[in-house]
Amino acid sequence: GAVVSQHPSRVICKSGTSVKIECRSLDFQATTMFWYRQFPKQSLMLMATSNEGSKATYEQGVEKDKFLINHASLTLSTLTVTSAHPEDSSFYICSARDPGQGGETQYFGPGTRLLVL
Amino acid sequence: AQSVTQPDIHITVSEGASLELRCNYSYGATPYLFWYVQSPGQGLQLLLKYFSGDTLVQGIKGFEAEFKRSQSSFNLRKPSVHWSDAAEYFCAVGAWGNTPLVFGKGTRLSVIA
Numbered sequence: 001g002a003v004v005s006q007h008p009s010r011v012i013c014k015s016g017t018s019v020k021i022e023c024r025s026l027d028f029q030a031t032t033m034f035w036y037r038q039f040p041k042q043s044l045m046l047m048a049t050s051n052e053g054s055k056a057t058y059e060q061g062v063e064k065d066k067f068l069i070n071h072a073s074l075t076l077s078t079l080t081v082t083s084a085h086p087e088d089s090s091f092y093i094c095s096a097r098d099p100g101q102g103g104e105t106q107y108f109g110p111g112t113r114l115l116v117l
Numbered sequence: 118a119q120s121v122t123q124p125d126i127h128i129t130v131s132e133g134a135s136l137e138l139r140c141n142y143s144y145g146a147t148p149y150l151f152w153y154v155q156s157p158g159q160g161l162q163l164l165l166k167y168f169s170g171d172t173l174v175q176g177i178k179g180f181e182a183e184f185k186r187s188q189s190s191f192n193l194r195k196p197s198v199h200w201s202d203a204a205e206y207f208c209a210v211g212a213w214g215n216t217p218l219v220f221g222k223g224t225r226l227s228v229i230a
Contacts, residue, residue, distance in 0.1 A: 108161040
């Protein structure tokens with residue numbers, strides 16, 4: 001099946017710094033990627049839809065200036081958590097649609113654990 | 118409104134016993150249905166999916182699911198559970214195009230000896 005990678009797998013940073021998370025589709029081109037946030041023992045919360053070459057679409061309540069998304073190529077989307085604070089600590093997961101599968105199947109990355117001190 | 122309900126938050130089964138995880142959905146368009154599994158600290162792995170055709174779909178790791186339109190259900194089954202199946206299971210519904218998936222809250226499966 002299609003493979004999606006994320007980097008880094010975990011990151012610890014100080015409050016006020018910015019953190020960039022990369023999401024890559026390794027064996028397919030993804031015009032659309034999704035960013036999710038997951039709190040412990042909870043389901044995934046969609047943050048935004050990332051479209052290659054255009055602005056991301058953010059879900060209601062997600063601060064677009066706080067969570068910057070860039071989808072510069074068909075295989076890479078990045079999420080930058082700007083001026084991170086402890087409440088931003090969470091598990092961030094990206095997914096990508098594989099157009100070879102009809103575009104309806106999403107494949108998920110392994111996630112990035114962010115801890116803000 | 119689009120929604121997915123997984124009525125069971127936590128299920129415990131004995132190793133070797135059969136398993137059924139329930140999923141009900143509410144979706145206005147023709148739904149595409151998915152089951153994903155997540156091990157602790159990991160991303161989601163696709164178990165199986167239903168788009169159309171045969172309502173009984175086979176997935177990886179010996180899992181299967183049956184789509185019942187009349188009941189708006191897509192229950193996941195496995196005839197004999199292994200200890201390695203202990204994980205969180207998510208049911209999701211989507212549609213054609215760039216529509217994001219809608220996830221259920223998940224069912225945590227514990228397997229005892």
